[in-house]
Amino acid sequence: MKLQFKLALYNTLTKVAIITMLGILILVSINRISVNHIQRRLLQKKARLVTNLSSIEINDLLTQKIYTDYNLLREEYIILKEIKKSEKPIKQKFSRELRSIEGNQDEFQILMSDFTYGGKNYRLELGETMSTLAQLERTISMFTFGILVAAVILTLITDLAFTQFLLAPFYQIIDQKLNKVNDPINFNYQPVKTTTEDFRILDRSISVLMNKIATLFLTEKEFIANVSHELLTPISVLNTRLENLLNDEQLTQEGENKLFASLKTLNRLKAIINSLLLISKVENNQYSKPDLISVKHTVEEVYEELEHRLLMMKLKINIDLPEDHSFRGNKSLFHTLLMNLINNAIKYNIPSGNVNIYSEETAGAYMLVIADTGIGMDAELVQDAFIRFEKLQSEKEDSHGLGLAIVRSIAAFHDLQIDIRSKKGQGTQVYISFPA
Amino acid sequence: MNILIVEDEKNLGLEMADFLGKEGYTIEHAWKKASAEEKIFVNSYDFILLDLGLPGGDGFELLHQLKKMPGREDAVIILTARGEVDDRIKGLEAGADDYLAKPFSLTELLARMHAIIRRKHKLERNEVNVHDFILDIKNHQVSFEGKRVNLTNKEFEIFNYLVLNKNRVISRVNLTEHVWGDILEVNSDSNFVDVHVKNLRKKLTAYATINWFETVRSIGYRINF
Numbered sequence: 001m002k003l004q005f006k007l008a009l010y011n012t013l014t015k016v017a018i019i020t021m022l023g024i025l026i027l028v029s030i031n032r033i034s035v036n037h038i039q040r041r042l043l044q045k046k047a048r049l050v051t052n053l054s055s056i057e058i059n060d061l062l063t064q065k066i067y068t069d070y071n072l073l074r075e076e077y078i079i080l081k082e083i084k085k086s087e088k089p090i091k092q093k094f095s096r097e098l099r100s101i102e103g104n105q106d107e108f109q110i111l112m113s114d115f116t117y118g119g120k121n122y123r124l125e126l127g128e129t130m131s132t133l134a135q136l137e138r139t140i141s142m143f144t145f146g147i148l149v150a151a152v153i154l155t156l157i158t159d160l161a162f163t164q165f166l167l168a169p170f171y172q173i174i175d176q177k178l179n180k181v182n183d184p185i186n187f188n189y190q191p192v193k194t195t196t197e198d199f200r201i202l203d204r205s206i207s208v209l210m211n212k213i214a215t216l217f218l219t220e221k222e223f224i225a226n227v228s229h230e231l232l233t234p235i236s237v238l239n240t241r242l243e244n245l246l247n248d249e250q251l252t253q254e255g256e257n258k259l260f261a262s263l264k265t266l267n268r269l270k271a272i273i274n275s276l277l278l279i280s281k282v283e284n285n286q287y288s289k290p291d292l293i294s295v296k297h298t299v300e301e302v303y304e305e306l307e308h309r310l311l312m313m314k315l316k317i318n319i320d321l322p323e324d325h326s327f328r329g330n331k332s333l334f335h336t337l338l339m340n341l342i343n344n345a346i347k348y349n350i351p352s353g354n355v356n357i358y359s360e361e362t363a364g365a366y367m368l369v370i371a372d373t374g375i376g377m378d379a380e381l382v383q384d385a386f387i388r389f390e391k392l393q394s395e396k397e398d399s400h401g402l403g404l405a406i407v408r409s410i411a412a413f414h415d416l417q418i419d420i421r422s423k424k425g426q427g428t429q430v431y432i433s434f435p436a
Numbered sequence: 437m438n439i440l441i442v443e444d445e446k447n448l449g450l451e452m453a454d455f456l457g458k459e460g461y462t463i464e465h466a467w468k469k470a471s472a473e474e475k476i477f478v479n480s481y482d483f484i485l486l487d488l489g490l491p492g493g494d495g496f497e498l499l500h501q502l503k504k505m506p507g508r509e510d511a512v513i514i515l516t517a518r519g520e521v522d523d524r525i526k527g528l529e530a531g532a533d534d535y536l537a538k539p540f541s542l543t544e545l546l547a548r549m550h551a552i553i554r555r556k557h558k559l560e561r562n563e564v565n566v567h568d569f570i571l572d573i574k575n576h577q578v579s580f581e582g583k584r585v586n587l588t589n590k591e592f593e594i595f596n597y598l599v600l601n602k603n604r605v606i607s608r609v610n611l612t613e614h615v616w617g618d619i620l621e622v623n624s625d626s627n628f629v630d631v632h633v634k635n636l637r638k639k640l641t642a643y644a645t646i647n648w649f650e651t652v653r654s655i656g657y658r659i660n661f
Contacts, residue, residue, distance in 0.1 A: 237447040312630070
């Protein structure tokens with residue numbers, strides 16, 4: 001989940017929690033306060049009633065059983081009863097009970113109080129309905145809920161907008177300074193515009209880091225150039241010296257053979273150095289991707305170059321590419337990749353075998369398959385196939401164990417996925433998947 | 437023909453001189469940029485074999501200086517360990533006639549020099565007699581008593597290279613590199629060239645016996661005349 005959404009979610013949840021708690025608190029307090037108010041009103045009424053009491057009124061109340069006349073909505077009632085001496089007098093008591101007044105059952109806050117008038121004991125019961133309070137509570141809870149929902153929505157929107165604004169420089173740093181950087185040499189050191197100190201620190205740290213990487217990168221480039229020069233020059237000297245020796249007319253046949261063998265070894269050394277340099281340059285992104293490459297066309301080019309080798313081994317090649325695929329990359333590197341793979345398919349084949357090159361379209365992705373009917377490899381060999389200097393078929397003297405390492409580097413450079421499937425004695429299939 | 441070898445690696449310079457001297461060229465050496473400048477300023481050469489990394493400066497600078505001098509027709513072949521495409525382009529655009537990445541073969545160098553000579557002097561006669569065959573370098577053709585021998589480009593290149601290096605054994609690796617360039621530097625397989633040589637011999641044998649076209653066991657080939 002994005003930081004922006006996490007922050008918004010956190011804010012929303014905390015606000016929901018706070019507002020819910022406050023709402024509950026308000027509801028509880030309102031209930032208490034209202035009950036308190038009703039009780040106080042009842043006490044006041046009782047005091048007024050008792051002070052203004054006359055024998056006529058008492059009789060009135062006693063005969064009427066329940067007096068509710070003065071309130072249309074039957075929100076209050078008064079009951080006066082005469083109590084016997086044997087009954088235990090109640091000084092004053094509040095209770096909350098259900099009462100049925102003129103056919104309407106309701107919950108009432110009731111004040112019961114005994115008093116003596118004219119030598120007789122009376123019990124006065126004053127009741128006030130709780131339904132208004134319940135209504136009030138409902139209204140308040142609805143209102144609170146409404147505010148809660150509105151607050152949550154509003155908070156979510158404002159939080160998202162604000163965090164988006166706040167985190168914009170952060171995403172800019174991630175996108176432009178980390179994701180899109182392939183070549184540290186061409187890093188953009190222009191600081192991202194922001195007033196947030198933390199992002200400034202992050203931006204500065206990345207720039208410092210990139211600077212270090214770029215320096216290392218340049219050092220490595222220089223090192224590679226130096227190595228190539230330092231190693232290739234003495235090889236050159238040896239090469240020319242041996243060739244000069246070959247021109248000596250007094251050279252014996254044996255001497256000549258030995259010199260040619262030495263030249264061959266030297267050539268192998270040269271091939272190894274060149275291969276390592278190639279891998280290193282590809283892995284350091286020292287190549288650009290200026291070409292729109294057609295897979296079909298490249299396969300045909302490689303085929304033309306290797307045709308005579310196929311004839312030599314009496315191999316049959318079947319190229320079946322009904323669909324072509326184009327992608328942006330480095331033509332000569334991709335050529336080298338296919339050259340290596342197809343060359344392997346030829347080199348490790350059996351006489352009069354087959355090489356099949358075909359395409360597959362799976363889940364929208366284009367896949368090129370190079371399959372041979374060759375000697376194949378064991379599972380563990382397949383696993384180690386891409387490791388540098390891992391000689392898979394040591395009986396081939398001109399293999400220096402770098403061909404597949406080169407293939408892997410070039411594939412990674414072009415975001416291609418390479419899979420090798422093989423069984424001993426049953427040939428090898430190489431799958432190259434191209435990103436859609 | 438006189439050649440200036442600008443090469444700081446003395447051993448390499450001397451070996452090149454040894455080989456080219458036997459071919460009949462007159463050789464001068466410059467081991468540093470400064471001495472090379474001096475020599476270029478005083479003399480003109482048929483060939484300048486120029487190394488790029490030199491004590492005291494870059495070979496490109498020398499090339500620029502040379503190209504600024506009016507009336508100079510010295511052919512320049514750049515020799516360097518820097519085999520990058522960019523460097524090649526830079527060198528050729530600066531006016532070099534050819535470019536060879538180290539380590540190179542002396543016979544390859546000789547072939548390139550011959551090609552430059554033919555181009556520069558627009559040689560009228562580009563035909564070499566190889567026993568009863570005639571090798572027409574300009575038109576990439578081989579004929580026998582006026583009849584054209586039908587060779588592919590690669591077969592012609594092989595024949596041409598062997599003829600150019602007559603009486604000298606040319607190894608398969610060397611021949612492969614000359615004809616195909618370094619496309620096979622990876623996974624190089626020198627038997628590659630055998631099929632072509634076999635076809636070439638077959639085509640030539642159809643016209644005459646070619647015992648002068650030797651296969652040197654396990655090494656390579658040689659044409660004697």
